[in-house]
Amino acid sequence: MDPAVLISGLKKCYGSLEAVKDVSLTLQPGEIFGLLGPNGAGKTTTIRCLCTLTTPDAGRVEVNGISVLENPRLARQYLGYIAQEVALDKVLTGRELLRLQADLYHMPPKVARDRIPQMIALLELTDWADKKTGTYSGGLKKRLDLALGLLHQPDVLVLDEPTVGLDIETRSAVWQFLRDLQAAGTTILITSHYLEEVDALADRVAIIDNGVVIATGTPSELKDQIGGDRITLRIREFTPDDEAQRAKALLQDLPCVQEVIINGAQGNSLNLVVAAQADALMTVQHALKAADLPTFGIAQSRPSLDDVYLAATGRTLLDAEIAAAGNRDLKAERKQAMKGT
Numbered sequence: 001m002d003p004a005v006l007i008s009g010l011k012k013c014y015g016s017l018e019a020v021k022d023v024s025l026t027l028q029p030g031e032i033f034g035l036l037g038p039n040g041a042g043k044t045t046t047i048r049c050l051c052t053l054t055t056p057d058a059g060r061v062e063v064n065g066i067s068v069l070e071n072p073r074l075a076r077q078y079l080g081y082i083a084q085e086v087a088l089d090k091v092l093t094g095r096e097l098l099r100l101q102a103d104l105y106h107m108p109p110k111v112a113r114d115r116i117p118q119m120i121a122l123l124e125l126t127d128w129a130d131k132k133t134g135t136y137s138g139g140l141k142k143r144l145d146l147a148l149g150l151l152h153q154p155d156v157l158v159l160d161e162p163t164v165g166l167d168i169e170t171r172s173a174v175w176q177f178l179r180d181l182q183a184a185g186t187t188i189l190i191t192s193h194y195l196e197e198v199d200a201l202a203d204r205v206a207i208i209d210n211g212v213v214i215a216t217g218t219p220s221e222l223k224d225q226i227g228g229d230r231i232t233l234r235i236r237e238f239t240p241d242d243e244a245q246r247a248k249a250l251l252q253d254l255p256c257v258q259e260v261i262i263n264g265a266q267g268n269s270l271n272l273v274v275a276a277q278a279d280a281l282m283t284v285q286h287a288l289k290a291a292d293l294p295t296f297g298i299a300q301s302r303p304s305l306d307d308v309y310l311a312a313t314g315r316t317l318l319d320a321e322i323a324a325a326g327n328r329d330l331k332a333e334r335k336q337a338m339k340g341t
């Protein structure tokens with residue numbers, strides 16, 4: 001069977017800027033695939049090439065074995081695209097926009113007549129369908145956008161940052177909706193710079209940085225590749241002798257501990273990379289207790305996708321975005337955005 005999406009050796013320049021240098025991805029039918037990377041990494045450009053919205057400079061791009069370059073009209077029938085920026089015509093109603101979309105996709109009138117009310121009901125737009133979209137909230141616009149992208153029942157749904165700016169309830173609803181679509185057989189390509197979102201939703205992930213894919217795999221595979229679990233703990237604040245250093249020296253000698261970093265405002269937090277084994281936490285706890293070093297808030301966790309990004313690029317995704325965003329308080333924005341996930 002042909003892959004649902006095949007992108008191979010994709011390259012796209014804007015003038016002298018190489019927005020996409022070398023991207024290769026294969027999506028199997030029915031999977032949710034996450035494209036992760038900081039601002040300006042080339043995610044939207046990759047997706048725009050796939051969705052026939054811009055022409056690549058080099059590479060192969062196929063949907064269900066159909067070349068989007070040679071046969072864009074046919075390829076488009078298989079593709080649903082939901083853009084990063086919602087750009088709805090404000091003076092039309094939701095239902096009118098859905099009719100327009102049906103015409104654009106050459107849907108037979110009878111099919112459109114059946115399907116438009118179905119989409120309105122599915123996305124819970126019944127009360128709003130006949131109101132002008134200029135009066136819609138951000139969440140409603142996104143839901144209408146999803147309805148428009150799904151109207152022609154595409155095999156492959158491509159969503160660019162689908163949950164940016166949505167409240168927690170709407171975000172959860174979108175996630176559930178995507179999972180339901182997947183269960184019904186749709187292949188989904190989603191971009192995000194929310195690590196937690198991609199981690200929770202995607203079967204497989206590609207991390208893209210500076211126009212190049214730097215890692216591909218399931219979230220678990222990627223985390224396994226960098227090895228080790230993380231243990232974080234705090235020791236007493238304001239200790240007379242340097243307990244953090246004492247703890248570090250002690251823990252470094254344990255066979256299950258690979259690395260110890262002291263941080264935190266008071267220098268009383270320790271981050272450990274340990275062997276991924278269940279008794280690592282107990283071993284660490286016992287060693288500290290035996291040396292009379294009490295601990296607080298000790299926890300063991302798998303590495304995150306940010307640890308994967310860090311291992312590949314030497315900086316965290318958040319650092320990369322802070323560099324790209326200038327003065328915006330991204331940490332606060334991220335915290336707000338991830339509440340309840």
Ligand SMILES: Nc1ncnc2c1ncn2[C@@H]1O[C@H](COP(=O)(O)OP(=O)(O)OP(=O)(O)O)[C@@H](O)[C@H]1O
Pocket residue numbers: 014017018019020037038039040041042043044045046084193
């Ligand atoms: N139409 C365009 N003309 C010129 N440069 C562009 C154009 N579109 C994108 N770029 C540049 O190409 C690079 C990749 O942009 P792209 O939008 O693909 O990144 P992204 O990964 O989607 O970022 P974000 O997370 O901010 O959405 C950036 O440097 C961007 O400024």
Ligand SMILES: [Mg+2]
Pocket residue numbers: 043044045084160
């Ligand atoms: Mg983008």
